[in-house]
Amino acid sequence: MSVLTSLHERRQRGKKSIAVLVDPDKIEDPARLTQLINLASENCVDYFFVGGSLVTTSNLAQIVRQIKDLVKIPVVLFPGNSMQIEPTADALLFLSLISGRNPELLIGQHVVAAPIIRNTKLEVIPTGYMLVNSGRITSAAYISNTMPIPDDKYSLAACTAMAGEMLGLQAMYMDAGSGAEKEISVKMIAAVRKAIQIPLIVGGGINTSQKALRALEAGADMVVIGNALEKDPELLIGIADKVYEWNQG
Numbered sequence: 651m652s653v654l655t656s657l658h659e660r661r662q663r664g665k666k667s668i669a670v671l672v673d674p675d676k677i678e679d680p681a682r683l684t685q686l687i688n689l690a691s692e693n694c695v696d697y698f699f700v701g702g703s704l705v706t707t708s709n710l711a712q713i714v715r716q717i718k719d720l721v722k723i724p725v726v727l728f729p730g731n732s733m734q735i736e737p738t739a740d741a742l743l744f745l746s747l748i749s750g751r752n753p754e755l756l757i758g759q760h761v762v763a764a765p766i767i768r769n770t771k772l773e774v775i776p777t778g779y780m781l782v783n784s785g786r787i788t789s790a791a792y793i794s795n796t797m798p799i800p801d802d803k804y805s806l807a808a809c810t811a812m813a814g815e816m817l818g819l820q821a822m823y824m825d826a827g828s829g830a831e832k833e834i835s836v837k838m839i840a841a842v843r844k845a846i847q848i849p850l851i852v853g854g855g856i857n858t859s860q861k862a863l864r865a866l867e868a869g870a871d872m873v874v875i876g877n878a879l880e881k882d883p884e885l886l887i888g889i890a891d892k893v894y895e896w897n898q899g
């Protein structure tokens with residue numbers, strides 16, 4: 651089943667998902683990545699996201715291979731730019747940075763990437779990407795040269811998502827940025843959830859199981875956890891337990 655179909659199907663059944671984000675630039679020790687991959691598998695993680703705002707290493711293919719050699723969890727590219735296309739992954743979030751007004755990230759990089767993607771078997775998931783202010787300038791905001799949505803402008807976030815859905819985007823990703831000081835508020839997640847029907851992914855600064863649960867309760871279909879696991883991979887156990895409990899209830 652394609653990643654998008656499974657997201658829709660899970661959404662219809664009220665089931666939530668977890669994605670573990672692997673930022674190639676933060677992988678210094680392959681053994682640690684192996685540990686994280688195995689932990690993800692033991693804890694029924696649904697997806698691996700691979701990518702970052704700035705990737706200075708050339709280990710993307712190696713990371714995808716390492717995941718695929720060990721587990722059957724789908725690998726979804728979460729590219730910061732058109733250079734982060736790895737044909738051996740399963741799917742790619744074709745991100746349009748709709749919270750910003752930088753044409754390069756609304757259409758420019760897409761034009762460059764499209765013919766390269768066309769020659770792969772990657773499942774393309776047209777995704778609205780919304781950066782939300784998290785209290786300090788994140789790499790995503792800096793590199794994208796865009797202004798994130800202010801964290802208390804719920805209606806602005808809702809209308810942005812609504813417009814993205816009307817433009818035909820198939821999923822929405824709200825992101826406070828990797829390692830954000832403040833995760834996205836439940837009020838903002840709820841406002842966006844009310845505005846759209848497509849699957850809603852939420853990430854950035856989710857570093858406790860309580861934060862993950864709050865995002866899911868507010869309407870996220872999937873939470874993405876990255877930074878916090880680099881410091882403490884075991885954190886995944888608590889978060890996965892919450893998602894499991896939700897999905898059972």
Ligand code: 1GP
Nearest residue numbers: 828829853854855876877
């Ligand atoms: C960042 O949403 C992802 O783009 C995950 O954020 O690394 O803070 O978990 P963290």
